[in-house]
Amino acid sequence: MSGLALSGVAKRFGETLALDGVNLSVGPGEVLALTGPSGAGKTTLCRVAAGLETPDAGAVRLGGRSMDGVAPGKRGVAFLFESYALYPHLTVRENALSPLRAPGSAVPRERHDATVAEVLSLLEIAHLGDRLPAALSGGQKQRAALARALVQAPRALLLDEPISHLDAKLRHKLRGAIRRSLMTRDSPSIWATPDGLEALSVGDRVAVIDGGRIEQVGTPEEIWLSPASVTVARLIGDPPMSVLDGELAEEGGATVFRRPGLQIAVPEGAAAAARGRKVWLGLRASELALAPAGAAGAVAGEIYSHEPFGKHEIVTFSASDGAQIKIKTREAAQVRIGEAAGLSCPAAAIALFDGETGRAIPAA
Numbered sequence: 001m002s003g004l005a006l007s008g009v010a011k012r013f014g015e016t017l018a019l020d021g022v023n024l025s026v027g028p029g030e031v032l033a034l035t036g037p038s039g040a041g042k043t044t045l046c047r048v049a050a051g052l053e054t055p056d057a058g059a060v061r062l063g064g065r066s067m068d069g070v071a072p073g074k075r076g077v078a079f080l081f082e083s084y085a086l087y088p089h090l091t092v093r094e095n096a097l098s099p100l101r102a103p104g105s106a107v108p109r110e111r112h113d114a115t116v117a118e119v120l121s122l123l124e125i126a127h128l129g130d131r132l133p134a135a136l137s138g139g140q141k142q143r144a145a146l147a148r149a150l151v152q153a154p155r156a157l158l159l160d161e162p163i164s165h166l167d168a169k170l171r172h173k174l175r176g177a178i179r180r181s182l183m184t185r186d187s188p189s190i191w192a193t194p195d196g197l198e199a200l201s202v203g204d205r206v207a208v209i210d211g212g213r214i215e216q217v218g219t220p221e222e223i224w225l226s227p228a229s230v231t232v233a234r235l236i237g238d239p240p241m242s243v244l245d246g247e248l249a250e251e252g253g254a255t256v257f258r259r260p261g262l263q264i265a266v267p268e269g270a271a272a273a274a275r276g277r278k279v280w281l282g283l284r285a286s287e288l289a290l291a292p293a294g295a296a297g298a299v300a301g302e303i304y305s306h307e308p309f310g311k312h313e314i315v316t317f318s319a320s321d322g323a324q325i326k327i328k329t330r331e332a333a334q335v336r337i338g339e340a341a342g343l344s345c346p347a348a349a350i351a352l353f354d355g356e357t358g359r360a361i362p363a364a
């Protein structure tokens, strides 16, 4: 397949296995969002793809060609570094022009100035073209570095946390504009971000990485609705699922999730077959509901905290065993911190994961 493909890629730094058997492909014109917590291996994966790190095992292919032994400068890959790596003695405009003037640039000379002007304007830094990097704020530096990547017509584009230092409003605005720019290309792009929601919003597909292993690759919808592991469940969501450890048991013929001081009925199906096993119970914030204290079938506890966001609220419920569970509600709940309450957990709120492997236990 043309595009970018990593197969069986491993990379170790001393004791740390930064990449552990990574298989990942990004098609021509596709935007793959790569998300995972700090230290998960996102930068290392991009550096291996760019040829800046040599994998200990596995292979990288680009445009159907093996990149074994191909130097970074010969791969035709544009890389936005998390550290920006701007030339300090060049203005913003000159920094953006620099890859176009380098040997092998695919952008014709007569298009250089217009291309740079378009990208600076897209990133809302056209007025900063004559400034040196030292005279820029962090967010402006990040956009200058991003401009230098976006002006190119590379064989693959690797963006390592491209908008992490922008304020929330600009981040929101530019992620759509940048995604649009990436989608008009026929080269593959990787957009690395620790922000799971950003990943869902910019990726045609999303890959979740943790501890150097790819946990799940899927469409944003698949990742959102069916997290393949407890790691993915903890990372993705707004807020992510609350995760409790316990075991599945039988209670009056039905299957229940149980831990000391807490019991929740779970949907039958695969869960019944997993009775007696240790599990992780994931609870989706948007499907949970508060119930009156003492309501039948509700988990007993109290209101721990309450964050109003305008169009919805996040209530943190503290179960009687101390477990904290987040509820996202659109009703302006008249809750008071510390008051006794119940929590109702309908089937749609519940996801189960194997306690040993962390993998999802399918609903049916």
Ligand SMILES: Nc1ncnc2c1ncn2[C@@H]1O[C@H](COP(=O)(O)OP(=O)(O)OP(=O)(O)O)[C@@H](O)[C@H]1O
Binding pocket: 013, 014, 016, 017, 018, 036, 037, 038, 039, 040, 041, 042, 043, 044, 045, 082, 194
């Ligand atoms: N040059 C290096 N020498 C030693 N360890 C390294 C090196 N580069 C990365 N690591 C380690 O490899 C692991 C993966 O790091 P990496 O930078 O790829 O993570 P990341 O997902 O990009 O994190 P962040 O979101 O914080 O940038 C980490 O444990 C990191 O400490």
